[in-house]
Amino acid sequence: MAGLYIHIPFCKQACSYCDFYFSTRQQLRTPFLETLVKEIRSYQDTELSEIVWQTLYLGGGTPSLLSERELTLIFDAVHDVFRTDFREVTMELNPDDVTAEYLNTIRDAGVNRASMGVQSFQPELLRFMHRAHTAEEAFTALQTLRETGFPSYTADLIYGNPQQDLKMLEKDISEMLRFAPPHISAYSLTIEPGTRLGKQLELGRLSPADDEIVARHHSLLRALLGDAGLSQYEVSNYAIPGKEALHNSNYWRHEPYLGFGPSAHSFIPHQNHAKRWKNRSDLKAYLSSEQGAFQEEAETLDLHTLAEERLMLGMRTREGVSLSELSSAYDYHLAEEQFEWIREQKRKRMIESDPDRITCTADGLLIADYLIVELLSRHSGEKKRGSG
Ligand code: SF4
Known part of the structure; x- marks a missing residue:
């Protein structure tokens, strides 16, 4: 099942742990969209436009900053260029952007799975992570998802936060389970160099959570989610049966994927090798790319490398x-x-x-x-x- 990925590289503010590629310079949105559409259209009448693409994922950054007009521009370009038979169209949303009207808009555009960046319901943890949303906004967003009858959704939780004890995690999980999510992605907070937390670590103002504590967090998470019928099908992902993410499962099974936007990755398997490339992780450089020059790194993977990678990805799943x-x-x-x-x-x-x-x-x-x-x-x- 082949998948398309579109990276929307804008955020309102920088979360303290985040090392994804994004910019807070909203004034670059219009040139970005023009370049993104140009990149998508550069695949017109190529071998890749002949593949039937079955999943689409809008990630970032914060895709929920996109207006209806901007979203339509992207979807129109995708449908013009590629053969599509989408079974799953996921869009990442931040709780502070969610209204019933916005959910109806993205649903009309073709999104059938929302990925809600909740992370926590605890005000002090949200502040520590420098999230743009409040706990109330997270509750309201999840409630609105239910009330609008959105087809499917997943929500993100973070555990292993050095400021979080087991009780706080238990509370986050039980608050989340009140909304009966069909899917949850739970990530252990890692402190990456170059992030705000990374700088605090360097200055000795912060210590990462102890491995043993993180393991206890993970066990609690697995047990409580398991009791609620969400079983772990990958290291960071839990779902009720039949609600596993199709797009991410493509990555783990070495299915083809094609990424657009700064820092997006692509992977196209061939008979005895595969090609992988990455787009420029710099908005300015991406914007100045001539047609066809969006990439900064490309590699050809031989069968042995691919086999090891397939083992690595597969062993992280229950499959x-x-x-x-x-x-x-x-x-x-x-x-x-x-x-x-x-x-x-x-x-x-x-x-x-x-x-x-x-x-x-x-x-x-x-x-x-x-x-x-x-x-x-x-x-x-x-x-x-x-x-x-
Ligand atoms: S909203 Fe997401 S992409 Fe943006 S800074 Fe926060 S974690 Fe990173």
Whole structure:
């Protein structure tokens, strides 16, 4: 299932933890939209315009800053250029932009899944994260989503915040569950260099949450969401059955995706390799791009690299990875040493496997990145066939 991604690089203010690409210079919106439409139209009558694209994701930045006219401009360009049969059209929204009227507008434009950036309902945590919205606005936005009968939605929560104790997290989760969301993305707060929090860390004014505390947050989250029928299907994602995100699942399964706007990534698989590229992460440079020169980095990935990446992405999901897919699509075969290690992890209940599939258990997902590194490090690079 192929997916289109559009990055809207504007925000009202900078959240203290954010390292996505965005600008607060709203006066660049008009030139940005003109360039974005130019970029989309540059794919007219190409091989990629012939693919049937089934998901569309508007992320950012803050896509909910877009007016109806701006949104229509983007959607018109997408439908003019590409063959589309969208099963899922997601748009990220910040609670302070949400009104019933706005939800009806984006729904009429074709959005059928809202991604609400709640993060927390605690005023002090929202202030610490320098979010533009208040707790009341988050409640109202979720309530409005329900009242307008929006087709589907997901909400973001942040845990592992150094200012957050277990009680605060429990409160955030139970407030969120009052709205019976079909999907929740929960991210552990990481302190990235270059962000406000990163600077505070450098100055010694802040310490990240202890790993053990973050693990406790994660266990609480998993248990409470599980009790509410939202099961963890990826390290950061929980859904009631059938409401898993299609667009993000494309990324994990190595389906094609094509990104537009500054810092957007694209990935197009071919028979024995794949192409990946990234757009310029600088609005000014993006705006001055000549037609076809929006990219700043491009790479060709060989089958072995792709296989390792597929293992890495798959092991972060409850679906896991199929060994026959690894062998047929990537000519990658697990080595005997890897099978031995998998058997050991099965005994420790970190990994489950059957003859064709390896998957992290719920506990294994907690340390998925560590398990993946361990598994990959046991491959000699030679093609060896072992038995599960
Ligand atoms: S609204 Fe989103 S993209 Fe914008 S600064 Fe905050 S976290 Fe980053």
